Amino acid sequence: MLCTQPYLSCRASPKSQLCQPTNTGVSCAEMLSAHVIKVYTEDNSSRAVEVPSDIIARDICQLFVLKNHCIDDHSWTLFEHLAHLGIERTIEDHESVLEVQSNWGMDSDSRLYFRKNYAKYEFFKKPLDFFPESMVSISSETNGLMNHSELIQTFLNSSTCPEIHGFLHSKEQGRKSWKKFYFVLRRSGLYFSNKGTSKEPRHLQFVAEFCDSDVYTLLSARKTHGAPADYGFCVKPSKSSSARDLKLLCADDEQTRTCWITAMRLFKFGMQLYQNFIQPHQKQKNSPMRSISENSLVAMDFSGHRSRVIENPSEALSVAVEEGLSWRVSPSYNHSPIHFSPSLSVYPQAIHMAQPWFHSKLSRDEAHKLITQHGLIDGVFLLRDSQSNPKTFVLSLCHTQRIRHFQIVPVEDDGELFYSLDDGNTRFSDLLQLVEFYQLNRGVLPCKLKHHCARTTL
Numbered sequence: 334m335l336c337t338q339p340y341l342s343c344r345a346s347p348k349s350q351l352c353q354p355t356n357t358g359v360s361c362a363e364m365l366s367a368h369v370i371k372v373y374t375e376d377n378s379s380r381a382v383e384v385p386s387d388i389i390a391r392d393i394c395q396l397f398v399l400k401n402h403c404i405d406d407h408s409w410t411l412f413e414h415l416a417h418l419g420i421e422r423t424i425e426d427h428e429s430v431l432e433v434q435s436n437w438g439m440d441s442d443s444r445l446y447f448r449k450n451y452a453k454y455e456f457f458k459k460p461l462d463f464f465p466e467s468m469v470s471i472s473s474e475t476n477g478l479m480n481h482s483e484l485i486q487t488f489l490n491s492s493t494c495p496e497i498h499g500f501l502h503s504k505e506q507g508r509k510s511w512k513k514f515y516f517v518l519r520r521s522g523l524y525f526s527n528k529g530t531s532k533e534p535r536h537l538q539f540v541a542e543f544c545d546s547d548v549y550t551l552l553s554a555r556k557t558h559g560a561p562a563d564y565g566f567c568v569k570p571s572k573s574s575s576a577r578d579l580k581l582l583c584a585d586d587e588q589t590r591t592c593w594i595t596a597m598r599l600f601k602f603g604m605q606l607y608q609n610f611i612q613p614h615q616k617q618k619n620s621p622m623r624s625i626s627e628n629s630l631v632a633m634d635f636s637g638h639r640s641r642v643i644e645n646p647s648e649a650l651s652v653a654v655e656e657g658l659s660w661r662v663s664p665s666y667n668h669s670p671i672h673f674s675p676s677l678s679v680y681p682q683a684i685h686m687a688q689p690w691f692h693s694k695l696s697r698d699e700a701h702k703l704i705t706q707h708g709l710i711d712g713v714f715l716l717r718d719s720q721s722n723p724k725t726f727v728l729s730l731c732h733t734q735r736i737r738h739f740q741i742v743p744v745e746d747d748g749e750l751f752y753s754l755d756d757g758n759t760r761f762s763d764l765l766q767l768v769e770f771y772q773l774n775r776g777v778l779p780c781k782l783k784h785h786c787a788r789t790t791l
Contacts, residue, residue, distance in 0.1 A: 415574070730779070
């Protein structure tokens with residue numbers, strides 16, 4: 334006998350409604366073994382979801398992508414957030430969610446968060462950005478030299494292994510002080526040298542291995558743990574929820590921290606991470622359905638008696654540019670009121686209020702936190718009101734794992750208001766036009782705008 338209930342169902346809390354996926358039914362025994370989990374977003378909205386016992390993180394993300402009608406760009410991620418320890422980590426797509434939860438203490442304030450992480454698999458695309466040559470070397474297990482761009486392959490090969498090394502600050506057990514040591518990461522585990530930068534076995538002290546441990550980011554390294562910098566991370570045994578078992582570490586900059594954390598993830602999961610990375614792309618390749626962009630963006634020519642699809646990419650590009658320019662200079666765009674919603678101004682300058690990349694009264698620190706949560710890769714950005722200079726705006730942009738802030742200044746000319754990032758040399762009639770331009774052109778910015786930060790509500 335089969336139950337008539339759906340495979341997954343969202344059990345509503347007082348603030349959320351029931352949602353019912355249209356998957357096929359499962360047996361009564363499986364329904365009896367289902368569990369209820371609660372998932373949060375950045376704004377702390379949440380939804381309780383009834384799931385089977387074998388559900389993995391990728392399945393949870395897919396469920397919320399469908400229910401919230403999100404575009405699935407493979408960056409949606411489930412995070413484990415342990416508030417009582419002030420740490421969090423990416424739950425890998427293949428990990429069992431209930432197994433992760435089973436390690437939480439009964440009295441701990443632990444949560445699952447659903448949000449974007451553009452940097453989750455970026456090291457497979459741009460390994461040189463994640464592994465500086467000064468921190469990576471080939472271990473004695475390999476014969477001969479290897480090109481640095483090929484190092485990522487050795488992470489995935491169980492018979493070989495690159496070595497990560499460099500200085501880190503470490504907090505001694507039971508003490509408030511931090512000391513700087515030379516650390517070495519190998520397949521067998523993490524070590525530090527008790528004699529300078531010596532890698533001799535007699536000088537290397539074992540710190541942790543990763544078969545039963547995970548690497549976490551410290552959410553407030555300076556404030557909570559007294560770290561010398563904000564680039565803290567730690568190694569925590571999977572079965573422990575005690576602060577005493579944390580191996581606290583701190584890097585001097587973001588790139589160094591990212592290198593260590595990425596290497597530890599690869600050492601723990603190896604080829605499984607690569608399979609997680611390629612799986613959604615393989616599904617797209619094998620699917621007869623066209624992608625969202627292919628279905629939506631088709632160049633058409635309506636100039637003749639009959640419309641036609643423009644097959645030539647060069648012709649399509651020139652038509653798009655010409656059409657865009659004519660739209661920008663049309664009187665109806667510059668002077669006629671635009672009606673978006675009753676809550677917005679009727680003038681084009683207010684068009685940014687409806688955009689997902691605009692965050693209004695967001696402070697500099699909050700912008701930094703939001704971009705960091707979305708992944709520190711080139712082109713992650715948001716726009717916000719300036720806190721120090723009213724009537725101006727700020728573009729916050731990530732480049733080379735650093736977040737920079739650019740002021741957008743309003744310029745008035747002959748009674749018309751424009752916006753500019755370069756002291757009026759390049760002017761835009763509204764912020765939407767400005768963002769669209771810098772998504773296509775780098776201009777005065779260090780890189781193009783690629784991924785916007787948007788808050789998700791469940």
